Amino acid sequence: MKILDTIPIRPAPSPAANAPALLQEIAAALDALLLSRQRHCIDLGSLPLSPADRDMLREALGTGEIHMELTTLGNSRIEETGVPGVWWVRHSSEDGILLTESLEVCHVPEIVPADTTDIAIGLQRLRQRIAVRASGGQ
Amino acid sequence: MSTEADLLDFARGPALEAALVILVFGMFWRLVAVLALRRSRDLSEPRVRHAWLWGVRTIFTRMWPRREFRPRILHWEAVSYLFHFALAVVIVGLVPHILLIRDITGLSWPGLPTGVITFAAGVALISLLALLAHRATHPVLRRISNFDDYFSWLLVFAPLLTGLMAYYHLGGPYEDLLAVHMLSAELLLAWLPFSKLAHTVLFLFSRGVTGTIYSRRGAQT
Amino acid sequence: MDETILDAFRQNGLSRRAFLKFCAATTSLLALPPAAAAAMAEKLAGTLRPTVIYLSYQECTGCLESMTRSFSPTIEHLMFNNISLAFNDTLQAAAGEAAEAARKEAMRKAWGKYILIVDGAVPMGGGGAYCVAAGQSAVDDLRHAAQGAAAIIAVGTCAAFGGVPYAAPNPTGAVPVSEIIRDRPIINVSGCPPIPEVMTGVIVYYLSFGMPALDRQGRPVAFYGNTIHDRCYRRPFYDEGRFAHTFDDEGARNGWCLYELGCKGPVTYNACATLKWNQGTSFPIQSGHGCLGCSEPDFWDKGGFYRPLPAATGHWPRGEVLGGAALGGAVVGVGAAALARSRQQAAAAKSAKEVSHPPPKEDSHEH
Numbered sequence: 001m002k003i004l005d006t007i008p009i010r011p012a013p014s015p016a017a018n019a020p021a022l023l024q025e026i027a028a029a030l031d032a033l034l035l036s037r038q039r040h041c042i043d044l045g046s047l048p049l050s051p052a053d054r055d056m057l058r059e060a061l062g063t064g065e066i067h068m069e070l071t072t073l074g075n076s077r078i079e080e081t082g083v084p085g086v087w088w089v090r091h092s093s094e095d096g097i098l099l100t101e102s103l104e105v106c107h108v109p110e111i112v113p114a115d116t117t118d119i120a121i122g123l124q125r126l127r128q129r130i131a132v133r134a135s136g137g138q
Numbered sequence: 139m140s141t142e143a144d145l146l147d148f149a150r151g152p153a154l155e156a157a158l159v160i161l162v163f164g165m166f167w168r169l170v171a172v173l174a175l176r177r178s179r180d181l182s183e184p185r186v187r188h189a190w191l192w193g194v195r196t197i198f199t200r201m202w203p204r205r206e207f208r209p210r211i212l213h214w215e216a217v218s219y220l221f222h223f224a225l226a227v228v229i230v231g232l233v234p235h236i237l238l239i240r241d242i243t244g245l246s247w248p249g250l251p252t253g254v255i256t257f258a259a260g261v262a263l264i265s266l267l268a269l270l271a272h273r274a275t276h277p278v279l280r281r282i283s284n285f286d287d288y289f290s291w292l293l294v295f296a297p298l299l300t301g302l303m304a305y306y307h308l309g310g311p312y313e314d315l316l317a318v319h320m321l322s323a324e325l326l327l328a329w330l331p332f333s334k335l336a337h338t339v340l341f342l343f344s345r346g347v348t349g350t351i352y353s354r355r356g357a358q359t
Numbered sequence: 360m361d362e363t364i365l366d367a368f369r370q371n372g373l374s375r376r377a378f379l380k381f382c383a384a385t386t387s388l389l390a391l392p393p394a395a396a397a398a399m400a401e402k403l404a405g406t407l408r409p410t411v412i413y414l415s416y417q418e419c420t421g422c423l424e425s426m427t428r429s430f431s432p433t434i435e436h437l438m439f440n441n442i443s444l445a446f447n448d449t450l451q452a453a454a455g456e457a458a459e460a461a462r463k464e465a466m467r468k469a470w471g472k473y474i475l476i477v478d479g480a481v482p483m484g485g486g487g488a489y490c491v492a493a494g495q496s497a498v499d500d501l502r503h504a505a506q507g508a509a510a511i512i513a514v515g516t517c518a519a520f521g522g523v524p525y526a527a528p529n530p531t532g533a534v535p536v537s538e539i540i541r542d543r544p545i546i547n548v549s550g551c552p553p554i555p556e557v558m559t560g561v562i563v564y565y566l567s568f569g570m571p572a573l574d575r576q577g578r579p580v581a582f583y584g585n586t587i588h589d590r591c592y593r594r595p596f597y598d599e600g601r602f603a604h605t606f607d608d609e610g611a612r613n614g615w616c617l618y619e620l621g622c623k624g625p626v627t628y629n630a631c632a633t634l635k636w637n638q639g640t641s642f643p644i645q646s647g648h649g650c651l652g653c654s655e656p657d658f659w660d661k662g663g664f665y666r667p668l669p670a671a672t673g674h675w676p677r678g679e680v681l682g683g684a685a686l687g688g689a690v691v692g693v694g695a696a697a698l699a700r701s702r703q704q705a706a707a708a709k710s711a712k713e714v715s716h717p718p719p720k721e722d723s724h725e726h
Contacts, residue, residue, distance in 0.1 A: 041393035043386075072377040073436070091380050093430055097638045099380075100387035110397070111383075115375035146626065147661065150672040155680070162681050163688040170692025176700045233600060234669035237619060241670035242677055251600040311575075312586060313626040320669075 018047055019056035022103075026061075029105035030085055039106040061086060068112065074099075078109055146313045149320035157324035158242065164331025165339060172343065185356030196349025197342060214272060217265050224262035228298065231255055256305060263298050266291065290335045296322040364566070365404040367440045378404070381436060385563050388556055388634075389581050399567040403441070406566055410469035411476060412462065413447035414504060416490050416497040417524045417533055418479025422515035422552040423449055429555035430638050437559050441566060442474070448492075459493050466507055474565070475508035475543075477501065477536050480517040480524040484532030498539060505540045510565060512546045513537065514558055516653060519547035519577070526659035537577065544570055547577040551653035554634050557582045574628065576656065582634075587624035587650045590632035593617070611647060621665040622649030629654040 022042065029040035049057075062082020070076035074094040080087055087104040089111075114122075186192060203211055229235055233249035240246040270291055273279050300322050302308075304315035330336060352358075362370065368378045379400055386396040415423070427450075429437075437444075444450070445465030446458070453461055466473065479497075482489035487496030505511060513536040516522035524533035537545050548561050561579055564571050571579040588594060596602070596616040603610035603617055616622070624632075627650050631642040643650055649665075652658040662672030 041396075043393045045387050046390055070376060070380070072374060073380055076380060089383075091384055093384075095430065095638070097430055099384035099430075102383070102387070102393060111376050111379045117369075118374045118376075121369065144657065147657070147672060150662065150670075152673070154671050155673055155675060158681060159684045162684040163691075166685045166688030167692040167695065168688075170689045171695035171699070172692075174693055174696030174700075176703050233602065233618065234667070237667040238669045238671075241667070242681075249600050249602075252598045307589075316626070 017053065018049055019053040019060075022047070022053075022057060023060055026083070026086060026103065026105060030083070033085055033105055033107075039104070039110075041105070042103040044101040044103060061088070070111065076111075078112065145317040146320075149317040149324065153321055153324050157327040160328040161330060164328075165336070168331050168336055169339065169343075172340065180351070180354060182355065184354045186353055189350045189354035190346075192353030193346040193348075193350030196353070197345045200345050200349075214269075217268055217272075221262055221265035221269060224258040224265065225294070225298075227258040228255055228262060228301075231258070252305070256302065259298050259302050263295070263302070266295050266298070286334050290329070290333050293322070293326040293329055294335070297326055362408060363404060364406050364408055364441050367408055371440060373440075381440075385560065388560050389564055391581075399563075402567045403563075408441065408443050409509075409566065410445045410465055410473040411442045411562075412445055412466060412473055412504060412508075413450075413476040413478065414500065415448060416477070416479035416481050416501070416518075417531065418515065418517050419523075420449060420478075422478050422558070423447075425552035425555045426514070426558045427555075428637070429559045437562060441563060445469070445473070466504065470507040472509050473507060474562070475504055475511045476514055477511060477518045478514045480521050480533035480535060481539055482524065482531035482533045484530070489531040501536065501539055505543050508543055510544045510546065510570065511536060511540060512548060512558075512561060512565070513577075514548050515553060516549045516551045516656075516658065519549040520656035522551060523659060526657070545577055546571065546573065546579060549576070549578055549583075549654040550629060551651075551658070553654070554582070554630055554636065556634055557630060576628075578628065578654075582630045583628040583654065585628065585630075585633075587627045587629060587632050587644070588622075591624055591644055592632070593644060606647070614647075617644060617647075617649040619667055620649050621663065621667055623652030623655070623658070623661070623664075623668060624650040625668060627652040627655055 025042060029038075029042075032038040032040065064080035064082050064084065066078075066080040068078040070078060074092045074096065076089070076091045078087060078089050085105055085107065087106070087109050088101075089104055089109060090101045091099045093099050203215055227250070230247070231250035232252070232255045236246060236249050273283055273287065273291075297319060300315060300319035303310075304312060304319050307315070309315065326335075330338065365375070365378055368375075368381075379396075382396045382400040382403065383393075386393060386399055389395075391399075413423075443465075446462040448454075448458060451458060451461075479490075481487075481497045481501055483498060487498040490497040492500070513519045517524060517533075518536050521529075521533055521535045524531055525535070537547070546561060546565070548558055550557070557579075560582070561571065564579070564581070571581060574580050574583055576583070588597070591597075593614060593616050596614075597618055601610060601613075601615040602619045603613075603615050604619055605611065606620065611617075618625075622644065624644065631650070632644070635642045635645070651664050652661065662670065662674075666672075
């Protein structure tokens with residue numbers, strides 16, 4: 001480990017190059033959401049973002065009121081930023097590896113509301129449990 | 139696909155080998171044939187001692203025009219120098235070129251950043267175009283120009299252009315452009331000994347011999 | 360068999376949310392616009408799980424090893440939810456007669472609709488005798504299986520371009536899949552091995568959107584659209600002219616460009632520099648070794664892994680060949696000079712007869 005530490009690592013200089021353009025894109029997407037209820041999504045993984053870019057985005061968007069944790073196929077974090085309607089979504093795998101990171105501009109991300117079929121399946125299961133209970137089983 | 143002959147493999151393999159063999163073979167042929175020619179004996183009394191020293195001197199003094207000719211030709215001489223210098227920077231400064239030379243001869247030296255090379259290549263291309271325009275419009279130069287001049291011009295122009303295209307990925311996939319670049323340069327190498335481009339080597343001898351003969355006779359060279 | 364991919368998710372106790380997450384991750388992996396996630400979700404929700412037959416011929420199982428290490432979408436999701444992996448002789452529990460019977464049954468049921476994954480080159484030499492399983496040669500087996508396939512995915516450089524078996528002198532007469540099968544759509548997923556996420560990503564893309572856009576080598580442009588060099592984080596060093604000259608010099612320690620050490624990044628199309636390997640940990644250049652060009656045809660026969668790209672590929676004796684050329688040129692030159700001398704003499708004799716005045720001109724090419 002000692003020898004490894006002596007290898008000089010030189011991180012590339014990283015000015016905030018893409019964040020200003022991203023903020024403009026978010027503002028335009030919010031306009032579209034207000035006018036025509038159009039959803040928008042920006043895949044952060046497909047952009048070369050430097051740490052300075054990330055800091056600038058975090059600072060400009062701030063922290064909002066909702067933090068959600070989704071636990072299916074690994075964890076996912078869905079956070080509303082300080083700008084209502086802008087959601088920071090991070091999906092990770094079962095091994096905790098980040099799969100995708102995106103900014104969604106919408107009222108609620110599509111992945112949040114319960115799906116009709118899933119509700120129906122859940123209802124079925126609930127009815128079964130009620131029936132089991134009614135018939136005296138535990 | 140794998141069954142087709144890959145153009146880049148051809149350029150790096152058989153084509154390169156053939157071009158180098160022709161270059162060396164042709165250059166020795168031309169050089170030996172010229173040097174082994176019969177020379178007439180000069181029976182006059184020599185006006186200077188060691189005339190060959192003056193011949194060597196001529197090789198350098200002829201690198202710049204004499205004062206009398208300057209007003210007429212100095213600007214075109216400058217363009218020509220610009221071209222030769224830029225071309226030299228491109229040939230011996232670019233790292234891939236150095237690696238190729240190292241592979242063949244074992245000689246190696248540090249390279250230059252690609253920004254410098256692309257600038258030099260641009261300068262060489264523009265000065266070549268200017269020299270072509272000059273050749274095509276100058277009444278005397280036009281008359282003494284033949285196929286050799288224009289074809290040699292093309293073979294020098296082509297590797298410069300295709301090299302830049304390959305670097306900037308203009309006009310096709312990189313590996314194809316690189317193959318075309320290498321093939322055009324190989325054509326240049328094979329053509330060189332048999333054309334006026336042989337002046338890259340022969341200019342030393344022609345100037346030296348001219349200088350020796352005229353200084354022996356007491357003329358300024 | 361008739362369940363859709365979304366049904367399969369639910370069968371495994373997963374919600375639509377898991378399905379949407381899977382689509383979002385895959386869309387991001389494929390570098391598709393985020394809006395495509397919705398389109399993918401819609402398409403996959405209604406798509407029946409296709410049968411996949413995975414055949415291995417002249418190969419080392421490295422591709423399958425790589426594929427099972429895919430993290431997004433993982434091979435488990437692919438196997439349990441998206442596809443019905445009907446036959447893979449390495450992963451399945453069944454063996455011998457039972458395995459062959461299961462495979463025949465799966466192929467019969469899904470005839471004309473299944474996806475055929477081929478791993479490895481196909482030896483043609485000796486009537487195909489170099490690779491035989493269950494009494495059938497690889498070439499006959501492939502010809503038969505391809506007839507019932509909707510599409511073929513040639514996984515790995517061996518299946519796509521011939522790879523290692525195809526390398527000179529190719530003792531088994533190995534050929535890539537595309538030289539045997541010409542009437543079925545083939546997607547080449549090259550690499551030795553291919554990046555795991557590329558293999559699984561291509562399968563999911565095919566299920567969602569059909570045939571992907573292919574480059575001239577038959578590879579999906581989404582993954583093979585750029586060279587390693589153009590996406591390499593060490594590219595700025597190439598432009599600045601900073602190179603490692605040996606594997607242990609100052610340049611190598613500083614992480615400079617590996618071009619001089621034989622890196623084939625400039626002519627290699629793959630996604631290593633962006634997707635990387637082992638869950639995005641690193642890729643060869645990041646670990647200090649040049650690119651071998653393993654996703655390109657004939658990468659074994661390009662002069663050597665450590666020979667720089669501009670160097671000659673041939674291993675010919677430079678000194679002897681060029682020395683011989685110089686000697687030959689000199690001999691021809693002497694001959695030409697002798698001929699010229701005899702002509703000079705003849706001309707001199709002739710003019711001496713006419714006038715007494717020494718004629719030979721000096722040879723002067725330049726001013």
